[in-house]
Amino acid sequence: xxxxxxxxxxxxxxxxxxxxxxxxxxxxxxxxxxxxxxxxxxxxxxxxxxxxxxxxxxxxxxxxxxxxxxxxxxxxxxxxxxxxxxxxxxxxxxxxxxxxxxxxxxxxxxxxxxxxxxxxxxxxxxxxxxxxxxxxxxxxxxxxxxxxxxxxxxxxxxxxxxxxxxxxxxx
Numbered sequence: 001x002x003x004x005x006x007x008x009x010x011x012x013x014x015x016x017x018x019x020x021x022x023x024x025x026x027x028x029x030x031x032x033x034x035x036x037x038x039x040x041x042x043x044x045x046x047x048x049x050x051x052x053x054x055x056x057x058x059x060x061x062x063x064x065x066x067x068x069x070x071x072x073x074x075x076x077x078x079x080x081x082x083x084x085x086x087x088x089x090x091x092x093x094x095x096x097x098x099x100x101x102x103x104x105x106x107x108x109x110x111x112x113x114x115x116x117x118x119x120x121x122x123x124x125x126x127x128x129x130x131x132x133x134x135x136x137x138x139x140x141x142x143x144x145x146x147x148x149x150x151x152x153x154x155x156x157x158x159x160x161x162x163x164x165x166x167x168x169x170x171x
Contacts, residue, residue: 007082009101011055013037015075021068031064033057033071035079057081059103067106076109
């Protein structure tokens with residue numbers, strides 16, 4: 001029996017482009033987008049340096065549809081996933097390797113700095129065909145709040161998530 005392994009990626013960064021939502025011939029939703037993560041440090045002589053890393057993210061099925069609705073270029077997002085490598089031969093005959101992160105979960109930092117996770121959005125909202133030009137995430141959040149008011153027992157909001165500042169997160 002093989003020993004257990006872990007392939008886990010956690011990122012907090014900004015989207016470099018709007019998500020691209022497509023469907024496979026079998027009807028499975030797939031969404032791709034890019035995330036940029038920044039790192040700053042001070043050298044031994046006191047000079048401040050910065051570095052940016054770019055990551056390719058891929059989401060599948062319902063999570064892909066949520067990404068298509070909630071994410072947009074420049075938006076800050078926390079995500080978790082697993083690292084995957086693909087090797088292919090380019091048109092020029094050179095073999096290349098591409099790394100990507102297959103998304104498992106994400107949390108969006110909205111404009112008001114309130115975090116919105118995929119768990120807060122009702123999956124019934126994602127059954128409609130999604131177009132990247134559709135309503136903004138703020139409209140979707142407003143729709144969900146209206147739905148919550150219609151239910152017999154209103155959902156209690158977690159105040160801790162409203163008070164989190166992304167600059168306070170240590171990673």
